[in-house]
Amino acid sequence: MKDDEYNSFNQVLGVRASAVASGLKKNSKLDLALIEFASSSVFSAVFTQSHFAAAPVLVAKEHLKKRISRYCLINSGNANAATGLEGERDALRCCEALAEIAGVKKEAIIPFSTGVIGEPLDVDKIRAALPDLFEGLHKKNWLPLSEAIMTTDTKIKIASCKFNISGSEVNITGVAKGSGMIQPNMATMLSFVATDALVDQKILDEILFEVSARTFNRITIDGDTSTNDASVLVSTGISEVDCNEGPGLVELKQGITLVMRDLAHAIVKDGEGATKFVEVRVTGGNKREDCLSVAYSIANSPLVKTALFANDPNWGRLVMAIGKAEGKIDSSIVDIFVNDVCLMSVGQRDQSYTEEKGAREMRKGSIVIRVNLNLGEYEETVWTTDLSYEYVKINSEYRT
Known part of the structure; x- marks a missing residue:
C-alpha cells in the first residue's frame, strides 16, 4: 500500500497502536501488536464458539468482565491454543508484564493470539519486546498493526469511514486478519474496529x-x-x-456495517489460494434459516468450489448442494442463476441456457450465484471463494 493510500484511513480519536518483531515469526517479521484506547472507552467483543477455545480467549473473557479495558495485546505466529492451564498462565504473564509498563491493572489488558495450534507460547520473547512495543504507540500506526496480526494472509486488511452529525465528525476504522480456517460462529478470525463516537455499553x-x-x-x-x-x-x-439514539445511531450502525463488511470481503478475497470472489444469494425462502442452510451448503461444497476454480459451469453440483441442505425446498420450483445467466428454471434446465453462456460467466473473477426457492419472502447472502491447488499447497506446507 502506498503512503497516500494509507493516509486516507481515518484516525480514530483516543486510539494509538504499535507493532514490533518479537521473534515469534521467522525473518524478523512483525508479530506483536498493541492497541491503546482512551480511559473513557467502552469495549464489546464476541469470541469463537469452539470447544477448544484458546487460552487468550478464556483470559480475555474474564478480563472484559471487569469493564476496565485499555489495551489489546495481539501476537501472531502462535495460537496458544490446546495448551491447557499453562497456556492460560502464559497469557496472564504477558498481561501482567504489559500492565506493569502501562501502569494499569492486568485486567485492563485483553490478550489475543493467532498462529500454530498446540505449541507453547514463548513468553520471554513477548515480554522482552514489550518496552519497545509500548514506546512505539502512535495514532497513525494502523498499517504496521494490520501487518503484525497476519498469518497466512497475503494482504493487509484495513477499512475506514466517517460521518457528520450536526457538524461534528465521527471516525470509524478497523483492521482484520484471516484467509483460512474461515467460517465463524458469532465471531470472526481476528478483527478490531474502533470509533470515537459516544456509545453506551448496551x-x-x-x-x-x-x-x-x-x-x-x-x-x-x-x-x-x-x-x-x-x-x-x-x-x-x-x-x-x-450516537445512542436518533440519526447518530443510524449513521453509526451504517458506518460500522460498511467497515465490517469491507473487512469481511477482504478476508474472502484473500482466502488461501483463492482466484474468485463468490457471492451466494438465496431468496424466496420459507424461513431465513432455510436460506442460510442452502447458501452455506453451496458455499462449503468442495465440488462446487473446485468447479468454480476450473471455470466449469457444472450446474449439477449446485443442484446437489441445494438438495442436501436442510429446510423446506420444493425442487420443482427452484430457479438458479450465475450472474445474470439462468441455469435452471422451475426445477429444470432453462431452455435458453447453453454451456458457452455458463462458461463465460464462470471465467469471471467475481461471481454471484443466485438461488430462488420461490417459497416465501426471506433471503440470505454468504460470501466465499473457489478451492484451488494453491489452497492445498498452503495448508499442506503450513508447518514445514
Whole structure:
C-alpha cells in the first residue's frame, strides 16, 4: 500500500497502536501488536464458539468482565491454543508484564493470539519486546498493526469511514486478519474496529451482535472455525458525539456495517489460494434459516468450489448442494442463476441456457450465484471463494 493510500484511513480519536518483531515469526517479521484506547472507552467483543477455545480467549473473557479495558495485546505466529492451564498462565504473564509498563491493572489488558495450534507460547520473547512495543504507540500506526496480526494472509486488511452529525465528525476504522480456517460462529478470525463516537455499553453490544451476524458471520472459505476467533468493537467517546439514539445511531450502525463488511470481503478475497470472489444469494425462502442452510451448503461444497476454480459451469453440483441442505425446498420450483445467466428454471434446465453462456460467466473473477426457492419472502447472502491447488499447497506446507 502506498503512503497516500494509507493516509486516507481515518484516525480514530483516543486510539494509538504499535507493532514490533518479537521473534515469534521467522525473518524478523512483525508479530506483536498493541492497541491503546482512551480511559473513557467502552469495549464489546464476541469470541469463537469452539470447544477448544484458546487460552487468550478464556483470559480475555474474564478480563472484559471487569469493564476496565485499555489495551489489546495481539501476537501472531502462535495460537496458544490446546495448551491447557499453562497456556492460560502464559497469557496472564504477558498481561501482567504489559500492565506493569502501562501502569494499569492486568485486567485492563485483553490478550489475543493467532498462529500454530498446540505449541507453547514463548513468553520471554513477548515480554522482552514489550518496552519497545509500548514506546512505539502512535495514532497513525494502523498499517504496521494490520501487518503484525497476519498469518497466512497475503494482504493487509484495513477499512475506514466517517460521518457528520450536526457538524461534528465521527471516525470509524478497523483492521482484520484471516484467509483460512474461515467460517465463524458469532465471531470472526481476528478483527478490531474502533470509533470515537459516544456509545453506551448496551448499544455497542447490540451493534456488534447485529452487524457481525450480517458480515463476519456470513463468510466462509473452508467451513472451519478457529480456536482463536474474536471480533472487538470499541468506542472511545472522544468525539463527544452522542450516537445512542436518533440519526447518530443510524449513521453509526451504517458506518460500522460498511467497515465490517469491507473487512469481511477482504478476508474472502484473500482466502488461501483463492482466484474468485463468490457471492451466494438465496431468496424466496420459507424461513431465513432455510436460506442460510442452502447458501452455506453451496458455499462449503468442495465440488462446487473446485468447479468454480476450473471455470466449469457444472450446474449439477449446485443442484446437489441445494438438495442436501436442510429446510423446506420444493425442487420443482427452484430457479438458479450465475450472474445474470439462468441455469435452471422451475426445477429444470432453462431452455435458453447453453454451456458457452455458463462458461463465460464462470471465467469471471467475481461471481454471484443466485438461488430462488420461490417459497416465501426471506433471503440470505454468504460470501466465499473457489478451492484451488494453491489452497492445498498452503495448508499442506503450513508447518514445514
